[in-house]
Amino acid sequence: MGTVIAAVKGTRDFYPEAMAVRAWLYRVIGEVSASFGYQEYDGPFLERLDLYAAKSGEELVKEQAFVFPDRGGELITLRPELTPTLARMVAQRQKQLVYPLRWWSFGPFWRYERPQKGRTREFFQWNADLIGANSPESDAELIALCVAFFRRVGLTPSQVGIFINDRHLMESLLLDLGIVAERHREVFRLIDRREKMNPEAWEDYALSLGLQPVQLDGLKRLLDDKSLWQHSPSLRRVFAALKAYGAVDYVHFDAQIIRGLEYYTGTVFEGRDMGKEGRAILGGGHYDNLVADVGGEPLPGVGFAMGDVMVTLVLEKYGLLPTWNPAPADVLVTVFDAEHLLKSLEISQILREAGLRVIGYTEAIKLDKQLRYAHRAGIRYAVIAGPDELVRDQVALKDLQTGTQTLVALSEVAFTVKAQMGVS
RNA sequence: GUGGCUGUAGCUCAAAGGCAGAGCACCUGACUGUGGAUCAGGUGGUUGUGGGUUCGACCCCCAUCAGCCACCCCA
Numbered sequence A: 001m002g003t004v005i006a007a008v009k010g011t012r013d014f015y016p017e018a019m020a021v022r023a024w025l026y027r028v029i030g031e032v033s034a035s036f037g038y039q040e041y042d043g044p045f046l047e048r049l050d051l052y053a054a055k056s057g058e059e060l061v062k063e064q065a066f067v068f069p070d071r072g073g074e075l076i077t078l079r080p081e082l083t084p085t086l087a088r089m090v091a092q093r094q095k096q097l098v099y100p101l102r103w104w105s106f107g108p109f110w111r112y113e114r115p116q117k118g119r120t121r122e123f124f125q126w127n128a129d130l131i132g133a134n135s136p137e138s139d140a141e142l143i144a145l146c147v148a149f150f151r152r153v154g155l156t157p158s159q160v161g162i163f164i165n166d167r168h169l170m171e172s173l174l175l176d177l178g179i180v181a182e183r184h185r186e187v188f189r190l191i192d193r194r195e196k197m198n199p200e201a202w203e204d205y206a207l208s209l210g211l212q213p214v215q216l217d218g219l220k221r222l223l224d225d226k227s228l229w230q231h232s233p234s235l236r237r238v239f240a241a242l243k244a245y246g247a248v249d250y251v252h253f254d255a256q257i258i259r260g261l262e263y264y265t266g267t268v269f270e271g272r273d274m275g276k277e278g279r280a281i282l283g284g285g286h287y288d289n290l291v292a293d294v295g296g297e298p299l300p301g302v303g304f305a306m307g308d309v310m311v312t313l314v315l316e317k318y319g320l321l322p323t324w325n326p327a328p329a330d331v332l333v334t335v336f337d338a339e340h341l342l343k344s345l346e347i348s349q350i351l352r353e354a355g356l357r358v359i360g361y362t363e364a365i366k367l368d369k370q371l372r373y374a375h376r377a378g379i380r381y382a383v384i385a386g387p388d389e390l391v392r393d394q395v396a397l398k399d400l401q402t403g404t405q406t407l408v409a410l411s412e413v414a415f416t417v418k419a420q421m422g423v424s
Numbered sequence B: 001g002u003g004g005c006u007g008u009a010g011c012u013c014a015a016a017g018g019c020a021g022a023g024c025a026c027c028u029g030a031c032u033g034u035g036g037a038u039c040a041g042g043u044g045g046u047u048g049u050g051g052g053u054u055c056g057a058c059c060c061c062c063a064u065c066a067g068c069c070a071c072c073c074c075a
Helices: A016-035 A058-062 A083-092 A136-153 A167-176 A181-196 A199-208 A213-224 A233-244 A308-317 A338-353 A367-377 A410-423
Strands: A046-048 A066-069 A075-078 A101-110 A122-131 A160-166 A251-253 A264-273 A282-287 A301-307 A331-333 A358-360 A381-384 A394-399 A405-409
Touching (some): A016 A122, A016 A136, A083 A101, A083 A122, A136 A233, A136 A282, A136 A301, A160 A167, A167 A181, A167 A233, A233 A251, A233 A264, A264 A301, A367 A381
Parallel strands (some): A331 A381
Antiparallel strands (some): A101 A122, A122 A301, A264 A282, A381 A394
């Protein structure tokens, strides 16, 4: 074997076992989304760079997007997130759509980053958005949707949680501390960094931003105040709604949740492993001006994104991934010799039409090799159609799991297999 | 973009500057129309790639690529 051409850095090959997980995730996400009345949609995987100029995080577009000129010289981007596309799609049909709009999507995204645990350059994301509704209860619905997903896959409140905050609340509290609005962006960044830095370095950082010691003390007091959310009428309504949704046991207030994307304006939240392991499983929040930013009328919304990489790691950690059944078929119809090859193919088709998953061997090789193939592939039943059986319109049916073999009338094979599959 | 660790058979790993190995897997046979178990035998490598040092390099040095991990950022 020569040197295999390497895959593109940060991409993943979905061998059948991994593909089964991805397909399962897609199915579960679709079911959960539909249960809240969300409709599936998707946008193009290629977008013009201009689309992201409006509101995505600076770094997300400038440094993490795959951008290349097409043959006409236009700058094209492999989508690094879906929300701007969603905003465009809504803006294009703004007057025709029925609001509040509930849409979900699951598709690939690309970001040019250094791959590491929980992060690849090509990944899949579940996006869900509620557009044209503007209430704390609407924000709570999206969180309830996340929780519904957690419950559906078996993740418990002791394993994962959703941490929420309100940017409006933080803004007003910063103003109370005498920190003017122009400084909020950098102070938000400071807040976001607190978990990751040691206390002294963090305080030095705060003072270097020009915060007064009094303001720093006030800020620390705010961030450590677990009941701070009670000062926010909005968050109080969010929590009340979450209680109604039966989702509140997964949800925690955390004043340090800020989120990086700049278009978030009110409620922000992220899902994490309760063991504080790894990066966020999902992130989302409320936005006011997204549709207007791409040329539409102002329309508020709330949404989130959940990446497949991190959630799969978490599910694996807790043993919640579906068990993989490698068997490609229920039955293998073997070929006795070259003369009986077509007869075997006929039998395979009869069984197929009876509703079984059937592989018919397509080469007249030694029988032991064919049975060995069935065994290695995990196929439970083998049909052996040799001259001795066929003269009496029978075949031998072998159960490779129990090792038993019986003679069965050709017309009864499908029925017999199905009956045996049913009992075990 | 910054830093750390790691690249040896299909897989998991040895070989501490001196003949590149083991287990598992795979292939063949014992088996006349039958998988697994056992036994016997066998295939398999420019040691990621390219340079350098040395009488001699899997081992030391440089570069590069890839994987993993952390930072950054974020799903």
